[in-house]
Amino acid sequence: MADTATASDARPPKSVVYCGVCSLPPEYCEFGGTTKKCAEWLEKAHPALYTALYSSEALSQNLSSLSVDAQKRAEKDAQKKAAKAEAAEARESEKRATSKVIIKRVERNKRKHITEISGLEHFNVDLKKAAKEFGKKFATGSSVTKTASGGEEITVQGDVSDEVLDWVVEKYNVPEDNVEQIEDKKKEKKAAPPMVAPQPT
Amino acid sequence: MFKKEFTAGQKSKVKSSAQRAVRAKVIETYPGLEPYIDDVLPKKEQLDLVKVPDRVSLYCNGSTPLFWQHMDDAIIPHLTVVHKYPWAFKRIRIDRGAIRFVMSGATLMVPGLTSPGGRLPGDEDAGVYDNGGQDIDAGEVVVVEAEGKEHACLIGVLKMGTKEMKEKKKGVGIENGHYVGDGLWKLDLS
Ligand SMILES: [Zn+2]
Numbered sequence: 001m002a003d004t005a006t007a008s009d010a011r012p013p014k015s016v017v018y019c020g021v022c023s024l025p026p027e028y029c030e031f032g033g034t035t036k037k038c039a040e041w042l043e044k045a046h047p048a049l050y051t052a053l054y055s056s057e058a059l060s061q062n063l064s065s066l067s068v069d070a071q072k073r074a075e076k077d078a079q080k081k082a083a084k085a086e087a088a089e090a091r092e093s094e095k096r097a098t099s100k101v102i103i104k105r106v107e108r109n110k111r112k113h114i115t116e117i118s119g120l121e122h123f124n125v126d127l128k129k130a131a132k133e134f135g136k137k138f139a140t141g142s143s144v145t146k147t148a149s150g151g152e153e154i155t156v157q158g159d160v161s162d163e164v165l166d167w168v169v170e171k172y173n174v175p176e177d178n179v180e181q182i183e184d185k186k187k188e189k190k191a192a193p194p195m196v197a198p199q200p201t
Numbered sequence: 202m203f204k205k206e207f208t209a210g211q212k213s214k215v216k217s218s219a220q221r222a223v224r225a226k227v228i229e230t231y232p233g234l235e236p237y238i239d240d241v242l243p244k245k246e247q248l249d250l251v252k253v254p255d256r257v258s259l260y261c262n263g264s265t266p267l268f269w270q271h272m273d274d275a276i277i278p279h280l281t282v283v284h285k286y287p288w289a290f291k292r293i294r295i296d297r298g299a300i301r302f303v304m305s306g307a308t309l310m311v312p313g314l315t316s317p318g319g320r321l322p323g324d325e326d327a328g329v330y331d332n333g334g335q336d337i338d339a340g341e342v343v344v345v346e347a348e349g350k351e352h353a354c355l356i357g358v359l360k361m362g363t364k365e366m367k368e369k370k371k372g373v374g375i376e377n378g379h380y381v382g383d384g385l386w387k388l389d390l391s
Contacts, residue, residue: 011288013286016285023382024381025284025350031301
């Protein structure tokens with residue numbers, strides 16, 4: 001008997017709900033800065049759990065075990081965090097509204113193009129991951145490259161600017177109005193400014 | 202340990218011999234996990250090793266983080282593993298007031314454990330935190346749950362044994378642990 005006991009006696013693992021907004025177990029949402037949003041999410045996604053956590057009895061019970069002083073501090077903390085989160089959100093949406101993603105078709109030589117995508121970082125896109133995705137999606141070379149101004153952009157081999165536009169709008173939720181497609185034709189040689197070597201003094 | 206957010210470094214496959222060693226180490230450190238070891242660390246699945254800052258190795262299965270280890274210190278489960286099998290670990294409890302400190306990355310101080318809302322092995326009303334009445338020594342890994350909460354909020358190495366805590370009622374309990382909402386928790390492995 002004893003040798004068969006362990007496996008069947010094992011308790012099944014607990015299944016745990018994690019908050020769809022802040023990723024914590026919902027009982028800890030109150031310590032994040034997005035409590036209001038978390039509560040809204042929970043009410044929709046897990047109504048029973050919502051009632052258990054946010055009913056007025058549950059809330060007062062939670063607080064009663066704190067001293068009055070600690071309650072005040074906790075309230076102040078929560079307010080501060082909420083204000084911070086709100087400000088961050090406002091900044092974020094401002095940034096989204098005013099930033100642009102630029103998709104540039106660059107001619108390397110006759111019939112060979114590369115596509116440079118800049119500005120995705122303003123839309124919370126991880127450039128490295130995005131570059132990988134572009135490479136996979138368009139079956140081509142794709143990498144993060146440094147720009148002359150010190151920033152980073154994604155360079156994709158081939159002319160995929162239309163496809164990139166669709167993908168950026170669909171996958172990264174960048175509003176179409178915030179994406180600009182431009183073309184960079186290879187300049188004629190004579191257009192290049194003359195290089196002047198520094199003169200020895 | 203993971204107060205700051207970070208991104209994952211290089212990912213590499215763990216060789217099957219090393220994978221066996223990890224498994225053995227986990228069972229040795231957490232005997233309570235043994236009945237579940239095939240679910241936690243499936244034999245047939247590839248274990249990956251991800252380098253994260255401050256010389257921490259993170260073992261994961263695909264995009265699921267499982268265990269982490271700072272240099273050659275104890276191997277410690279990710280809190281999502283703890284949440285599934287809380288009874289498999291040595292547990293203590295902090296009072297409600299200490300939660301916000303833990304979740305802001307502060308060192309866990311002993312008064313959060315010895316106050317009326319806290320629980321340590323041997324306490325009169327220790328319940329699931331009794332550990333069979335056995336005190337837990339400094340250097341052991343403990344899971345920290347919280348008053349009024351169902352799930353653990355912190356896991357880390359005890360700086361002070363629980364016996365000493367009950368005597369002194371002050372000092373550092375745990376520092377450099379892993380808590381819900383920290384950089385490791387938020388790490389995106391996808
Ligand atoms: Zn939440």
